[in-house]
Amino acid sequence: MRFLLIGLLFFLCFTAKSQIQLSEEAEIAVVTLGPYQGEPWSAFGHNGFRVVDPTLGIDWFYDYGLYDFEQENFFLNFAKGLLKYRVGVREWERSFRLHKYLKRYIKLQYLNLNLEEKQKLFDFLQNNAKPENAEYLYHYVYDNCATKIRDVVEENFPRRIEFDLSYKVEEKTFRQLMDDYLGQQAWGDFGIDLGLGLQVDQEASAEEYMFLPPYVYRAFDGGTMKRNGEILPLVRESVDAYIPKEPSSLSVWMTPFNFFVILFFIAGLITHRNLKSGRRTKWIDALLFGFAGFVGLWVVYLWFGTEHMSKNNLNILWAIPFHLPLIFFIGRERFRNFFRTYFKVLAYWYCGLLLVWAILPQPLHQALVPFVLTLVLRSFYISYDLKK
Numbered sequence: 001m002r003f004l005l006i007g008l009l010f011f012l013c014f015t016a017k018s019q020i021q022l023s024e025e026a027e028i029a030v031v032t033l034g035p036y037q038g039e040p041w042s043a044f045g046h047n048g049f050r051v052v053d054p055t056l057g058i059d060w061f062y063d064y065g066l067y068d069f070e071q072e073n074f075f076l077n078f079a080k081g082l083l084k085y086r087v088g089v090r091e092w093e094r095s096f097r098l099h100k101y102l103k104r105y106i107k108l109q110y111l112n113l114n115l116e117e118k119q120k121l122f123d124f125l126q127n128n129a130k131p132e133n134a135e136y137l138y139h140y141v142y143d144n145c146a147t148k149i150r151d152v153v154e155e156n157f158p159r160r161i162e163f164d165l166s167y168k169v170e171e172k173t174f175r176q177l178m179d180d181y182l183g184q185q186a187w188g189d190f191g192i193d194l195g196l197g198l199q200v201d202q203e204a205s206a207e208e209y210m211f212l213p214p215y216v217y218r219a220f221d222g223g224t225m226k227r228n229g230e231i232l233p234l235v236r237e238s239v240d241a242y243i244p245k246e247p248s249s250l251s252v253w254m255t256p257f258n259f260f261v262i263l264f265f266i267a268g269l270i271t272h273r274n275l276k277s278g279r280r281t282k283w284i285d286a287l288l289f290g291f292a293g294f295v296g297l298w299v300v301y302l303w304f305g306t307e308h309m310s311k312n313n314l315n316i317l318w319a320i321p322f323h324l325p326l327i328f329f330i331g332r333e334r335f336r337n338f339f340r341t342y343f344k345v346l347a348y349w350y351c352g353l354l355l356v357w358a359i360l361p362q363p364l365h366q367a368l369v370p371f372v373l374t375l376v377l378r379s380f381y382i383s384y385d386l387k388k
Helices: 002-018 074-080 092-101 115-128 145-156 174-179 186-195 207-211 213-221 256-277 282-305 333-359 368-387
Strands: 027-033 046-053 058-066 084-091 106-111 135-137 224-227 230-233 235-242
Touching: 027 115, 027 213, 046 092, 046 115, 046 145, 046 213, 058 092, 058 145, 084 092, 084 115, 092 106, 092 235, 106 213, 115 145, 145 207, 145 213, 174 186, 174 207, 186 256, 186 282, 207 213, 213 235, 256 282, 256 368, 282 368, 333 368
Parallel strands: none
Antiparallel strands: 027 046, 027 106, 046 058, 058 084, 084 135, 106 235, 224 230
Protein backbone atom coordinates (compact mmCIF):
# COMPACT_ATOMS: atom_id res chain seq x y z
CA MET A 1 0.00 0.00 0.00
CA ARG A 2 2.88 2.32 0.90
CA PHE A 3 4.50 1.74 -2.54
CA LEU A 4 1.16 2.45 -4.23
CA LEU A 5 0.83 5.79 -2.45
CA ILE A 6 4.42 6.73 -3.32
CA GLY A 7 3.79 5.83 -6.95
CA LEU A 8 0.58 7.89 -7.02
CA LEU A 9 2.37 10.87 -5.46
CA PHE A 10 5.17 10.60 -8.03
CA PHE A 11 2.59 10.47 -10.86
CA LEU A 12 0.78 13.57 -9.60
CA CYS A 13 4.02 15.51 -9.28
CA PHE A 14 5.10 14.47 -12.77
CA THR A 15 1.72 15.47 -14.23
CA ALA A 16 1.87 18.89 -12.57
CA LYS A 17 5.37 19.52 -13.90
CA SER A 18 4.35 18.40 -17.37
CA GLN A 19 2.03 21.42 -17.63
CA ILE A 20 3.93 24.11 -19.56
CA GLN A 21 4.47 27.24 -17.50
CA LEU A 22 5.08 30.29 -19.62
CA SER A 23 7.94 32.63 -18.83
CA GLU A 24 7.82 36.39 -18.40
CA GLU A 25 8.88 36.76 -22.03
CA ALA A 26 5.83 34.94 -23.40
CA GLU A 27 3.50 36.74 -25.79
CA ILE A 28 0.12 35.84 -27.31
CA ALA A 29 -1.05 37.49 -30.51
CA VAL A 30 -4.20 37.40 -32.61
CA VAL A 31 -3.17 36.61 -36.18
CA THR A 32 -5.06 38.00 -39.17
CA LEU A 33 -4.25 36.69 -42.62
CA GLY A 34 -5.29 38.49 -45.79
CA PRO A 35 -7.36 36.97 -48.60
CA TYR A 36 -5.99 34.24 -50.84
CA GLN A 37 -7.76 34.16 -54.19
CA GLY A 38 -6.73 30.64 -55.15
CA GLU A 39 -9.75 29.22 -53.30
CA PRO A 40 -13.18 30.85 -52.88
CA TRP A 41 -13.35 30.01 -49.15
CA SER A 42 -9.97 31.68 -48.56
CA ALA A 43 -11.03 34.99 -50.13
CA PHE A 44 -12.37 36.22 -46.79
CA GLY A 45 -9.05 35.93 -44.93
CA HIS A 46 -8.22 33.87 -41.85
CA ASN A 47 -7.53 34.19 -38.12
CA GLY A 48 -5.64 32.29 -35.45
CA PHE A 49 -3.52 32.68 -32.31
CA ARG A 50 0.27 32.83 -32.07
CA VAL A 51 1.94 31.88 -28.80
CA VAL A 52 5.65 32.66 -28.56
CA ASP A 53 7.99 32.14 -25.58
CA PRO A 54 11.70 32.56 -26.42
CA THR A 55 12.75 31.17 -23.05
CA LEU A 56 10.94 27.87 -23.66
CA GLY A 57 11.60 27.79 -27.39
CA ILE A 58 7.84 27.93 -28.13
CA ASP A 59 6.50 29.57 -31.27
CA TRP A 60 3.16 27.98 -32.16
CA PHE A 61 0.18 28.84 -34.33
CA TYR A 62 -3.29 27.73 -33.19
CA ASP A 63 -5.54 27.34 -36.22
CA TYR A 64 -9.32 26.84 -35.89
CA GLY A 65 -9.79 26.40 -39.64
CA LEU A 66 -8.72 22.78 -40.12
CA TYR A 67 -10.82 19.87 -41.35
CA ASP A 68 -10.10 16.24 -42.09
CA PHE A 69 -11.13 14.62 -45.40
CA GLU A 70 -10.93 11.24 -43.66
CA GLN A 71 -13.52 12.05 -41.01
CA GLU A 72 -16.55 9.75 -41.10
CA ASN A 73 -19.22 10.75 -43.66
CA PHE A 74 -17.13 13.77 -44.72
CA PHE A 75 -18.91 14.51 -48.01
CA LEU A 76 -22.38 13.79 -46.60
CA ASN A 77 -21.74 16.09 -43.65
CA PHE A 78 -20.37 18.73 -46.01
CA ALA A 79 -23.52 18.55 -48.16
CA LYS A 80 -25.79 18.71 -45.11
CA GLY A 81 -23.91 21.60 -43.49
CA LEU A 82 -22.74 19.44 -40.58
CA LEU A 83 -19.02 19.51 -41.29
CA LYS A 84 -16.72 19.26 -38.29
CA TYR A 85 -13.75 21.59 -38.14
CA ARG A 86 -11.00 21.43 -35.54
CA VAL A 87 -8.26 23.43 -33.95
CA GLY A 88 -4.71 22.36 -34.73
CA VAL A 89 -1.25 23.48 -33.63
CA ARG A 90 1.84 23.81 -35.78
CA GLU A 91 5.07 25.77 -35.85
CA TRP A 92 4.59 29.45 -36.53
CA GLU A 93 7.50 29.67 -38.97
CA ARG A 94 5.97 26.95 -41.13
CA SER A 95 2.64 28.77 -41.28
CA PHE A 96 4.36 32.09 -41.86
CA ARG A 97 6.30 30.77 -44.86
CA LEU A 98 3.19 29.18 -46.35
CA HIS A 99 1.02 32.29 -46.18
CA LYS A 100 3.87 34.51 -47.32
CA TYR A 101 4.22 32.26 -50.36
CA LEU A 102 0.46 32.66 -51.00
CA LYS A 103 0.89 36.46 -50.90
CA ARG A 104 -1.40 36.96 -47.94
CA TYR A 105 -0.73 39.86 -45.60
CA ILE A 106 0.10 38.73 -42.08
CA LYS A 107 -0.85 41.01 -39.20
CA LEU A 108 -0.22 40.36 -35.51
CA GLN A 109 -1.96 41.96 -32.53
CA TYR A 110 -0.10 41.21 -29.31
CA LEU A 111 -2.64 41.11 -26.51
CA ASN A 112 -2.16 43.31 -23.47
CA LEU A 113 -2.15 40.46 -20.95
CA ASN A 114 -0.19 39.90 -17.77
CA LEU A 115 1.58 36.60 -17.17
CA GLU A 116 -1.36 35.07 -15.28
CA GLU A 117 -3.76 35.97 -18.10
CA LYS A 118 -1.39 34.67 -20.75
CA GLN A 119 -1.08 31.40 -18.87
CA LYS A 120 -4.84 31.07 -18.60
CA LEU A 121 -5.38 31.67 -22.33
CA PHE A 122 -2.47 29.38 -23.23
CA ASP A 123 -3.81 26.57 -21.03
CA PHE A 124 -7.21 26.93 -22.69
CA LEU A 125 -5.67 26.69 -26.18
CA GLN A 126 -3.59 23.68 -25.16
CA ASN A 127 -6.63 21.91 -23.75
CA ASN A 128 -8.78 22.89 -26.73
CA ALA A 129 -6.21 21.41 -29.11
CA LYS A 130 -6.35 17.97 -27.50
CA PRO A 131 -7.87 15.38 -29.88
CA GLU A 132 -10.90 14.85 -27.66
CA ASN A 133 -11.65 18.61 -27.57
CA ALA A 134 -10.42 19.84 -30.95
CA GLU A 135 -13.52 19.35 -33.10
CA TYR A 136 -16.42 21.77 -33.41
CA LEU A 137 -19.45 22.00 -35.70
CA TYR A 138 -18.53 24.57 -38.31
CA HIS A 139 -20.92 27.32 -39.37
CA TYR A 140 -19.67 29.85 -41.91
CA VAL A 141 -21.39 32.78 -40.19
CA TYR A 142 -21.84 31.95 -36.51
CA ASP A 143 -19.00 29.55 -35.73
CA ASN A 144 -15.85 29.74 -37.87
CA CYS A 145 -12.15 30.51 -37.66
CA ALA A 146 -12.89 34.21 -37.06
CA THR A 147 -15.71 33.98 -34.51
CA LYS A 148 -13.65 31.42 -32.55
CA ILE A 149 -11.01 34.09 -31.83
CA ARG A 150 -13.64 36.41 -30.40
CA ASP A 151 -15.37 33.65 -28.44
CA VAL A 152 -12.16 32.20 -26.95
CA VAL A 153 -11.05 35.59 -25.63
CA GLU A 154 -14.50 36.41 -24.24
CA GLU A 155 -14.81 32.96 -22.62
CA ASN A 156 -11.49 33.29 -20.83
CA PHE A 157 -12.06 36.86 -19.69
CA PRO A 158 -15.83 37.15 -19.20
CA ARG A 159 -17.30 40.64 -18.77
CA ARG A 160 -13.83 42.14 -19.05
CA ILE A 161 -13.55 42.59 -22.81
CA GLU A 162 -15.08 45.43 -24.81
CA PHE A 163 -14.55 45.21 -28.54
CA ASP A 164 -14.45 48.30 -30.74
CA LEU A 165 -17.51 47.93 -32.94
CA SER A 166 -17.44 51.45 -34.38
CA TYR A 167 -16.72 50.04 -37.84
CA LYS A 168 -20.45 49.49 -38.38
CA VAL A 169 -21.44 52.73 -40.07
CA GLU A 170 -24.07 51.40 -42.48
CA GLU A 171 -26.71 48.73 -42.61
CA LYS A 172 -25.34 45.63 -44.30
CA THR A 173 -26.68 42.11 -44.63
CA PHE A 174 -24.54 38.99 -44.33
CA ARG A 175 -24.73 38.58 -48.11
CA GLN A 176 -23.52 42.13 -48.71
CA LEU A 177 -20.65 41.62 -46.29
CA MET A 178 -19.63 38.47 -48.16
CA ASP A 179 -19.89 40.28 -51.49
CA ASP A 180 -17.31 42.81 -50.27
CA TYR A 181 -14.70 40.04 -50.40
CA LEU A 182 -15.85 38.16 -53.49
CA GLY A 183 -15.02 40.73 -56.15
CA GLN A 184 -12.45 38.40 -57.74
CA GLN A 185 -14.41 35.21 -57.05
CA ALA A 186 -17.10 35.46 -59.73
CA TRP A 187 -18.04 31.78 -59.63
CA GLY A 188 -17.79 31.57 -55.84
CA ASP A 189 -20.07 34.58 -55.50
CA PHE A 190 -22.48 32.99 -58.01
CA GLY A 191 -22.57 29.73 -56.04
CA ILE A 192 -23.23 31.54 -52.76
CA ASP A 193 -26.06 33.55 -54.29
CA LEU A 194 -27.59 30.34 -55.66
CA GLY A 195 -27.32 28.32 -52.48
CA LEU A 196 -28.08 30.77 -49.68
CA GLY A 197 -31.58 32.09 -49.05
CA LEU A 198 -33.23 34.96 -47.23
CA GLN A 199 -31.49 34.03 -43.96
CA VAL A 200 -28.33 35.80 -45.14
CA ASP A 201 -30.30 38.86 -46.25
CA GLN A 202 -31.00 40.01 -42.71
CA GLU A 203 -28.97 42.88 -41.33
CA ALA A 204 -25.88 41.78 -39.41
CA SER A 205 -25.24 43.28 -36.00
CA ALA A 206 -21.88 44.93 -35.32
CA GLU A 207 -20.64 41.88 -33.40
CA GLU A 208 -21.87 39.54 -36.15
CA TYR A 209 -19.57 41.36 -38.58
CA MET A 210 -16.81 39.42 -36.84
CA PHE A 211 -17.52 36.29 -38.87
CA LEU A 212 -15.10 37.97 -41.30
CA PRO A 213 -11.41 38.08 -40.24
CA PRO A 214 -10.74 41.75 -41.13
CA TYR A 215 -13.48 42.81 -38.70
CA VAL A 216 -11.91 40.69 -35.96
CA TYR A 217 -8.74 42.73 -36.50
CA ARG A 218 -10.64 46.02 -36.29
CA ALA A 219 -12.63 44.98 -33.23
CA PHE A 220 -9.49 43.98 -31.33
CA ASP A 221 -7.52 46.99 -32.55
CA GLY A 222 -9.64 49.49 -30.64
CA GLY A 223 -10.86 47.10 -27.95
CA THR A 224 -10.36 47.46 -24.21
CA MET A 225 -9.86 45.17 -21.24
CA LYS A 226 -10.69 45.68 -17.57
CA ARG A 227 -8.11 44.76 -14.95
CA ASN A 228 -8.45 45.65 -11.27
CA GLY A 229 -10.90 48.43 -12.05
CA GLU A 230 -8.63 49.93 -14.73
CA ILE A 231 -9.53 50.03 -18.42
CA LEU A 232 -6.59 49.14 -20.66
CA PRO A 233 -6.11 48.73 -24.42
CA LEU A 234 -6.82 45.14 -25.44
CA VAL A 235 -3.91 45.17 -27.91
CA ARG A 236 -0.47 46.09 -26.60
CA GLU A 237 1.18 46.27 -30.01
CA SER A 238 0.14 45.73 -33.63
CA VAL A 239 2.75 44.44 -36.06
CA ASP A 240 2.56 44.01 -39.82
CA ALA A 241 4.63 40.84 -40.07
CA TYR A 242 4.30 40.69 -43.85
CA ILE A 243 2.65 42.93 -46.45
CA PRO A 244 3.00 41.61 -50.03
CA LYS A 245 3.91 44.05 -52.78
CA GLU A 246 1.37 42.33 -55.02
CA PRO A 247 -1.50 40.77 -53.02
CA SER A 248 -3.03 37.47 -54.09
CA SER A 249 -5.26 38.09 -57.10
CA LEU A 250 -7.37 36.19 -59.59
CA SER A 251 -8.54 37.18 -63.05
CA VAL A 252 -11.29 35.16 -64.73
CA TRP A 253 -12.63 36.09 -68.14
CA MET A 254 -15.35 33.44 -68.29
CA THR A 255 -17.53 34.82 -65.53
CA PRO A 256 -21.08 33.52 -64.97
CA PHE A 257 -22.48 36.66 -66.63
CA ASN A 258 -20.32 36.24 -69.73
CA PHE A 259 -21.15 32.54 -69.89
CA PHE A 260 -24.92 33.12 -69.81
CA VAL A 261 -24.71 35.99 -72.33
CA ILE A 262 -22.93 33.65 -74.76
CA LEU A 263 -25.54 30.98 -74.04
CA PHE A 264 -28.31 33.49 -74.78
CA PHE A 265 -26.86 34.31 -78.21
CA ILE A 266 -26.34 30.62 -79.01
CA ALA A 267 -29.98 29.93 -78.09
CA GLY A 268 -31.02 32.94 -80.19
CA LEU A 269 -29.20 31.62 -83.26
CA ILE A 270 -30.68 28.16 -82.77
CA THR A 271 -34.17 29.62 -82.37
CA HIS A 272 -33.73 31.64 -85.58
CA ARG A 273 -32.73 28.50 -87.47
CA ASN A 274 -35.66 26.58 -85.94
CA LEU A 275 -38.09 29.22 -87.15
CA LYS A 276 -36.70 28.97 -90.68
CA SER A 277 -36.54 25.20 -90.80
CA GLY A 278 -39.74 24.53 -88.85
CA ARG A 279 -37.98 21.91 -86.70
CA ARG A 280 -37.21 22.36 -83.00
CA THR A 281 -33.69 21.65 -81.73
CA LYS A 282 -34.53 19.50 -78.73
CA TRP A 283 -31.12 19.23 -77.09
CA ILE A 284 -30.94 22.96 -76.34
CA ASP A 285 -34.25 22.81 -74.47
CA ALA A 286 -33.16 19.71 -72.57
CA LEU A 287 -29.98 21.55 -71.57
CA LEU A 288 -31.64 24.81 -70.53
CA PHE A 289 -34.68 23.50 -68.69
CA GLY A 290 -32.77 20.50 -67.38
CA PHE A 291 -30.25 22.84 -65.77
CA ALA A 292 -33.00 25.02 -64.29
CA GLY A 293 -34.79 21.94 -62.95
CA PHE A 294 -31.59 20.46 -61.50
CA VAL A 295 -30.78 23.72 -59.70
CA GLY A 296 -34.36 23.79 -58.44
CA LEU A 297 -34.01 20.31 -56.93
CA TRP A 298 -30.70 21.36 -55.37
CA VAL A 299 -32.34 24.46 -53.87
CA VAL A 300 -35.15 22.31 -52.42
CA TYR A 301 -32.59 19.91 -50.93
CA LEU A 302 -30.62 22.76 -49.33
CA TRP A 303 -33.88 24.31 -48.10
CA PHE A 304 -35.29 21.27 -46.34
CA GLY A 305 -32.45 18.77 -46.02
CA THR A 306 -29.47 20.71 -44.69
CA GLU A 307 -28.32 23.05 -41.95
CA HIS A 308 -27.04 25.65 -44.41
CA MET A 309 -28.57 29.15 -44.37
CA SER A 310 -30.60 28.12 -47.41
CA LYS A 311 -34.22 28.30 -46.33
CA ASN A 312 -36.68 30.59 -48.16
CA ASN A 313 -34.44 30.68 -51.22
CA LEU A 314 -36.08 32.81 -53.92
CA ASN A 315 -34.00 31.18 -56.66
CA ILE A 316 -36.90 28.73 -56.70
CA LEU A 317 -38.76 31.39 -58.71
CA TRP A 318 -36.67 30.61 -61.82
CA ALA A 319 -35.13 27.23 -60.91
CA ILE A 320 -38.39 25.29 -61.04
CA PRO A 321 -37.84 21.62 -60.05
CA PHE A 322 -40.70 20.41 -62.29
CA HIS A 323 -38.65 21.27 -65.37
CA LEU A 324 -36.33 18.31 -64.90
CA PRO A 325 -38.86 15.47 -65.18
CA LEU A 326 -41.09 17.28 -67.66
CA ILE A 327 -38.41 17.77 -70.33
CA PHE A 328 -38.54 14.03 -71.03
CA PHE A 329 -42.21 14.22 -72.06
CA ILE A 330 -42.30 17.33 -74.27
CA GLY A 331 -42.26 15.29 -77.48
CA ARG A 332 -45.20 13.07 -76.49
CA GLU A 333 -48.18 13.82 -78.72
CA ARG A 334 -50.79 13.24 -76.03
CA PHE A 335 -49.19 15.95 -73.84
CA ARG A 336 -49.00 18.52 -76.65
CA ASN A 337 -51.82 20.77 -75.39
CA PHE A 338 -50.53 20.63 -71.81
CA PHE A 339 -47.01 21.65 -72.77
CA ARG A 340 -48.21 24.36 -75.13
CA THR A 341 -50.05 25.99 -72.23
CA TYR A 342 -47.27 25.17 -69.74
CA PHE A 343 -44.55 26.94 -71.71
CA LYS A 344 -46.77 29.88 -72.60
CA VAL A 345 -47.54 30.46 -68.92
CA LEU A 346 -43.88 29.88 -68.11
CA ALA A 347 -42.76 32.55 -70.59
CA TYR A 348 -45.04 35.15 -69.01
CA TRP A 349 -43.97 34.01 -65.52
CA TYR A 350 -40.33 34.63 -66.36
CA CYS A 351 -41.16 38.00 -67.92
CA GLY A 352 -42.92 39.00 -64.70
CA LEU A 353 -39.95 37.80 -62.68
CA LEU A 354 -37.60 40.01 -64.69
CA LEU A 355 -39.86 43.02 -64.07
CA VAL A 356 -39.66 42.61 -60.27
CA TRP A 357 -36.06 41.32 -60.24
CA ALA A 358 -34.58 44.47 -58.71
CA ILE A 359 -37.08 44.74 -55.85
CA LEU A 360 -37.08 41.14 -54.60
CA PRO A 361 -36.16 40.82 -50.89
CA GLN A 362 -33.43 38.36 -51.88
CA PRO A 363 -31.06 39.80 -54.51
CA LEU A 364 -30.78 37.18 -57.24
CA HIS A 365 -27.43 37.10 -59.04
CA GLN A 366 -27.29 39.44 -62.03
CA ALA A 367 -25.67 36.75 -64.18
CA LEU A 368 -29.02 34.95 -64.15
CA VAL A 369 -30.76 37.75 -66.07
CA PRO A 370 -29.48 36.63 -69.52
CA PHE A 371 -30.21 33.02 -68.56
CA VAL A 372 -33.82 33.82 -67.64
CA LEU A 373 -34.13 35.77 -70.90
CA THR A 374 -32.96 32.60 -72.66
CA LEU A 375 -35.69 30.63 -70.89
CA VAL A 376 -38.24 33.25 -71.97
CA LEU A 377 -37.11 32.97 -75.58
CA ARG A 378 -37.27 29.18 -75.69
CA SER A 379 -40.53 29.01 -73.72
CA PHE A 380 -42.28 31.25 -76.25
CA TYR A 381 -40.79 29.26 -79.12
CA ILE A 382 -41.73 25.84 -77.68
CA SER A 383 -45.30 27.04 -77.11
CA TYR A 384 -45.41 28.38 -80.69
CA ASP A 385 -43.92 25.18 -82.09
CA LEU A 386 -46.42 22.95 -80.28
CA LYS A 387 -49.30 25.06 -81.59
CA LYS A 388 -48.51 24.24 -85.25
